Amino acid sequence: MTDAATEPDKIAGPTPDNALRAADKAETGPVLAADGTPLKRSLNRALRAQKIRALMLIAPLLLFVLISFIAPIGDMLFRSVENQIVRDTIPRTVAALTDYDAAAGGLPREEVFEAAYYDVFYAAERKEHTRLGSRLNYEQTGASSLFRKSGRGIEDIGEVYQDQFEDLNGDWDEARPWAELMGDPDWIAAQEAWDGNGTMPAFELRSDIAEILPRTAESYRIFARFMQNEEGDSPLEEEPWSVVHTALYQDVSAGDVSGYSGPRADMLQAAAALVASPDFETISFRDGFADIDEDWVEPEVWQTIKTYSPDYTSGYFLNAVDMQKTPEGPMLRDEDERIYGLLFQRTMFMSLVITLSCIMLGYPIAYLLSNLPSSKANLLMILVLLPFWTSLLVRTSAWKVMLQQQGVINDTLVWLGLVADDARLTMINNQFGTIVAMTHILLPFMILPMYSVMSTIPQSYVRAAKSLGATNWTTFWRVYFPQSVPGIGAGSILVFILSIGYYITPEIVGGTSGIFISNRIAYHISSSLNWGLAAALGTILLVVVLVLYWAYDRIVGIDNVKLGG
Amino acid sequence: MKLSKTLLATSALTVAAAGAYAAGHGMADSMTLVSWGGAYQASQQNAYVAPYIEMHPDVSASWDESSAEAVAKLRAMNEAGNITWDLVDVVAADAIRLCDEGLAMEIDHDEMLAAAPDGTSASDDFGDLIVSDCYIPQIVYSTTFGYRTDMVPAGVEPPSDICSVFDLETYPGKRALEKRPINNMEWALLCDGVAKEDVYDVLETDEGQDQALAKLDTIKDQVIWWNAGADTPQLLADGEVFMGSTYNGRLFSAIVEQGQPIGMMWDAQVFDLDGWIIPTGLPEDRLARVMDFVRFATDTQRLADQAKFISYGPARASSAPLVSTHAELGIEMAPHMPTDPNNAKNTFLYNYEFWADYRDDIDAKFQAWLAQ
Numbered sequence: 027m028t029d030a031a032t033e034p035d036k037i038a039g040p041t042p043d044n045a046l047r048a049a050d051k052a053e054t055g056p057v058l059a060a061d062g063t064p065l066k067r068s069l070n071r072a073l074r075a076q077k078i079r080a081l082m083l084i085a086p087l088l089l090f091v092l093i094s095f096i097a098p099i100g101d102m103l104f105r106s107v108e109n110q111i112v113r114d115t116i117p118r119t120v121a122a123l124t125d126y127d128a129a130a131g132g133l134p135r136e137e138v139f140e141a142a143y144y145d146v147f148y149a150a151e152r153k154e155h156t157r158l159g160s161r162l163n164y165e166q167t168g169a170s171s172l173f174r175k176s177g178r179g180i181e182d183i184g185e186v187y188q189d190q191f192e193d194l195n196g197d198w199d200e201a202r203p204w205a206e207l208m209g210d211p212d213w214i215a216a217q218e219a220w221d222g223n224g225t226m227p228a229f230e231l232r233s234d235i236a237e238i239l240p241r242t243a244e245s246y247r248i249f250a251r252f253m254q255n256e257e258g259d260s261p262l263e264e265e266p267w268s269v270v271h272t273a274l275y276q277d278v279s280a281g282d283v284s285g286y287s288g289p290r291a292d293m294l295q296a297a298a299a300l301v302a303s304p305d306f307e308t309i310s311f312r313d314g315f316a317d318i319d320e321d322w323v324e325p326e327v328w329q330t331i332k333t334y335s336p337d338y339t340s341g342y343f344l345n346a347v348d349m350q351k352t353p354e355g356p357m358l359r360d361e362d363e364r365i366y367g368l369l370f371q372r373t374m375f376m377s378l379v380i381t382l383s384c385i386m387l388g389y390p391i392a393y394l395l396s397n398l399p400s401s402k403a404n405l406l407m408i409l410v411l412l413p414f415w416t417s418l419l420v421r422t423s424a425w426k427v428m429l430q431q432q433g434v435i436n437d438t439l440v441w442l443g444l445v446a447d448d449a450r451l452t453m454i455n456n457q458f459g460t461i462v463a464m465t466h467i468l469l470p471f472m473i474l475p476m477y478s479v480m481s482t483i484p485q486s487y488v489r490a491a492k493s494l495g496a497t498n499w500t501t502f503w504r505v506y507f508p509q510s511v512p513g514i515g516a517g518s519i520l521v522f523i524l525s526i527g528y529y530i531t532p533e534i535v536g537g538t539s540g541i542f543i544s545n546r547i548a549y550h551i552s553s554s555l556n557w558g559l560a561a562a563l564g565t566i567l568l569v570v571v572l573v574l575y576w577a578y579d580r581i582v583g584i585d586n587v588k589l590g591g
Numbered sequence: 592m593k594l595s596k597t598l599l600a601t602s603a604l605t606v607a608a609a610g611a612y613a614a615g616h617g618m619a620d621s622m623t624l625v626s627w628g629g630a631y632q633a634s635q636q637n638a639y640v641a642p643y644i645e646m647h648p649d650v651s652a653s654w655d656e657s658s659a660e661a662v663a664k665l666r667a668m669n670e671a672g673n674i675t676w677d678l679v680d681v682v683a684a685d686a687i688r689l690c691d692e693g694l695a696m697e698i699d700h701d702e703m704l705a706a707a708p709d710g711t712s713a714s715d716d717f718g719d720l721i722v723s724d725c726y727i728p729q730i731v732y733s734t735t736f737g738y739r740t741d742m743v744p745a746g747v748e749p750p751s752d753i754c755s756v757f758d759l760e761t762y763p764g765k766r767a768l769e770k771r772p773i774n775n776m777e778w779a780l781l782c783d784g785v786a787k788e789d790v791y792d793v794l795e796t797d798e799g800q801d802q803a804l805a806k807l808d809t810i811k812d813q814v815i816w817w818n819a820g821a822d823t824p825q826l827l828a829d830g831e832v833f834m835g836s837t838y839n840g841r842l843f844s845a846i847v848e849q850g851q852p853i854g855m856m857w858d859a860q861v862f863d864l865d866g867w868i869i870p871t872g873l874p875e876d877r878l879a880r881v882m883d884f885v886r887f888a889t890d891t892q893r894l895a896d897q898a899k900f901i902s903y904g905p906a907r908a909s910s911a912p913l914v915s916t917h918a919e920l921g922i923e924m925a926p927h928m929p930t931d932p933n934n935a936k937n938t939f940l941y942n943y944e945f946w947a948d949y950r951d952d953i954d955a956k957f958q959a960w961l962a963q
Contacts, residue, residue, distance in 0.1 A: 153693050154693065156690070156691035156692070156693070157691065157692055157693060159691065160688070160691055160692065163947075163948065163951060164951055167948055167949055167951070167952040168948045168949075169948075170691070170947050170948050171944050171947060171948045174691065174947075362801075362956055362959055362960065363955045363956055363959055364959060365955065365958050365959040365962055368959075368962055369962065372962075430829065430831055431765075431831055432829050432830045432831055433829075455815055455816070533818060534818075537815070537816060538770075538816060538961040538962060539962070541962075546958070551663055552659075552660045552662070552663040553662075553663075554950070554951055554954065555662060555663060555666065555688070555692075556951070
């Protein structure tokens with residue numbers, strides 16, 4: 027049937043094959059089950075029911091794993107690229123910075139300062155400006171205090187206008203006239219009638235006011251909604267923020283308000299006349315920011331905002347590999363600030379050494395255990411398991427007592443005269459200390475899988491090899507050892523992966539040269555609060571482990587790993 | 592049958608809960624306080640919580656020893672929308688960060704806290720120590736050096752100058768320093784000829800940071816770096832180090848309560864604060880309870896009482912004259928306070944603003960330097 031033309035479904039015409047097939051079909055039809063439904067369908071139904079039952083059985087576990095394991099980890103790892111905070115906090119500035127060329131340097135246009143004024147003002151009222159400051163401080167030193175300071179100082183710009191309007195007419199300082207000027211009459215009536223129960227009638231702008239005073243209308247609406255939703259106060263009783271006065275000045279100086287004839291028209295006309303007079307004092311937004319802090323008129327802060335304005339950033343990952351996101355693209359950090367590459371290498375190296383020492387120490391023990399009579403083996407097994415039942419901190423601290431310079435080992439060596447009193451060995455607060463303590467802690471994870479594999483190796487193989495004339499060494503090396511390799515594989519994977527993520531023990535006994543990348547992750551989670559960087563480092567670590575696992579599978583084969591008989 | 596029983600039990604519980612709620616006048620009847628554990632938390636329990644519970648026997652207080660990770664945990668709680676803590680003890684730098692992140696409630700000090708007995712308002716009584724709008728300071732502590740008196744070389748004066756830390760010739764032996772740049776960089780610059788008032792100006796620059804690290808480099812191989820405040824007293828007690836920095840209260844308990852041969856070197860001690868913050872987003876009844884407690888626990892007498900149990904100075908000016916003797920040992924506490932004039936001849940004020948800005952940057956350099 028290699029000839030393609032003879033395949034029945036390729037040729038629809040009357041071939042001998044097709045004719046036979048058609049005759050077959052016509053003769054018997056589909057096979058039916060006892061109840062008359064086609065057998066295929068009823069079989070499928072039965073299988074489907076079985077599948078659903080199986081799925082229902084594992085559903086609790088599946089859900090548990092999804093909700094308590096996969097989802098949180100995914101959420102945490104997602105933080106390594108997430109960067110919405112910049113756009114969420116200062117949306118106008120981000121939009122205004124679209125055509126700003128960060129690589130060329132220089133200061134942005136006045137419009138950007140204007141946008142930043144409104145953004146920082148609203149953010150300060152919502153108390154979100156300092157969060158953004160902390161975020162940007164990871165990228166640019168000084169952003170934290172710059173934003174904190176600006177939250178306090180941003181009022182000064184608006185007060186220039188607020189004071190002048192208020193000097194002209196005290197009503198500009200009152201809540202009610204503002205509400206009448208900006209608010210929808212129906213809303214004012216509803217707000218007045220509101221008895222304090224339930225939700226406040228949401229503020230509505232008067233229909234035409236946004237055309238005459240666009241900026242003021244937006245500003246006032248934000249103010250009124252904030253008062254209602256966040257503070258629970260009526261806008262009829264709260265005088266507006268100074269930012270509204272700034273917006274009023276901008277509107278009045280930019281457009282003609284003489285056509286306005288709604289409520290408080292005279293008040294607005296007088297204000298327009300005041301703004302038009304040469305005595306009216308103004309301040310450019312740029313100068314206003316310069317008064318708050320000189321750093322605002324340096325290009326660096328704008329470059330940083332621009333570089334970190336997208337919703338998703340590669341910045342954390344670049345930081346995690348000792349690089350830096352700059353306007354010119356990713357660049358290596360200064361030599362004296364590179365640390366993560368070194369720590370990743372060190373983590374890999376030390377984990378390997380720990381795994382190897384566990385193999386060296388664990389193999390003979392597992393061999394002994396599996397070749398002893400079970401009564402003695404059980405007793406020894408308890409000794410292996412005993413450390414499991416002791417607190418990790420206690421075991422680690424015990425190593426401190428043993429290894430330190432005035433510790434048990436050094437004291438013994440000095441007493442024996444092997445080491446001079448003024449030349450005691452340094453065995454802790456370095457890599458050596460970490461390797462010793464962690465080998466001890468992780469040893470059971472190596473011994474247990476080895477033991478369970480070795481105890482299934484039949485003694486008869488060894489005896490057969492010997493009876494055929496093999497020496498003890500050949501018997502072990504050619505017959506016994508190959509059969510115990512799956513145990514070594516399983517133990518190695520366990521120990522290596524556990525040690526790569528360890529941080530408590532290195533923190534206590536590692537000093538400066540014996541710490542792992544996980545210590546830096548812990549630091550960024552709990553101390554510096556740079557969760558994005560911690561997530562990026564964690565993601566890299568996870569990927570490295572998966573790659574190693576894959577490589578192991580390719581080289582050794584994952585089928586060769588056994589946790590038991 | 593079973594269902595009706597459950598229903599009955601539930602409604603009984605609801606009634607009981609409602610009753611308890613009414614009895615507390617809208618205040619929750621339990622609080623979760625967060626502190627540092629050890630002698631410090633015990634002093635708070637003795638000075639604040641025990642007398643408060645005596646006055647309100649229906650209230651219970653539990654402790655969570657999580658202050659060291661308070662910032663991260665509060666952020667996680669806030670994101671999960673479930674704040675389980677009512678009052679959290681943190682150092683000033685953490686309070687500033689929590690306030691920045693919107694995780695700590697802003698405090699109106701004069702309205703929420705008791706005035707001094709002579710009528711001075713709370714904000715004047717705490718004075719400059721209110722370093723953040725969210726912060727209610729409790730105590731002033733200092734990070735300073737202790738040294739083994741029996742390891743001072745023969746014929747040499749015991750160390751009394753901060754620069755003896757960097758003087759390996761006169762005072763050979765290991766040092767214990769905290770594994771972070773804060774304080775160490777300042778001390779290094781002070782001993783490298785930078786004037787006290789210029790330290791932070793110098794530290795702002797790359798050259799200044801390199802200068803500080805270069806100075807620390809001269810003793811790097813003799814330093815054991817500590818993470819927890821209890822490390823240094825232990826290292827000193829074991830004779831592992833000759834001198835080491837830690838919090839003055841830890842040294843006090845090693846010297847006075849445990850009789851270890853340790854001397855205090857108060858020179859260039861760095862003052863810092865410890866105090867309360869209230870997390871944002873507490874339900875009304877719990878907030879009411881915690882406000883009531885805080886008002887009581889931070890009044891003049893209570894702050895002075897805490898000094899009976901631990902050698903940290905009360906944060907209120909009006910508490911200082913009330914500091915008396917140790918509750919068990921009966922010794923005068925005043926000479927052991929970091930603020931005592933004899934101890935405070937040369938002090939250094941920790942600059943919170945500076946470190947809020949430069950912490951990430953300098954820490955990266957410092958850790959890279961450590962790892963080399």
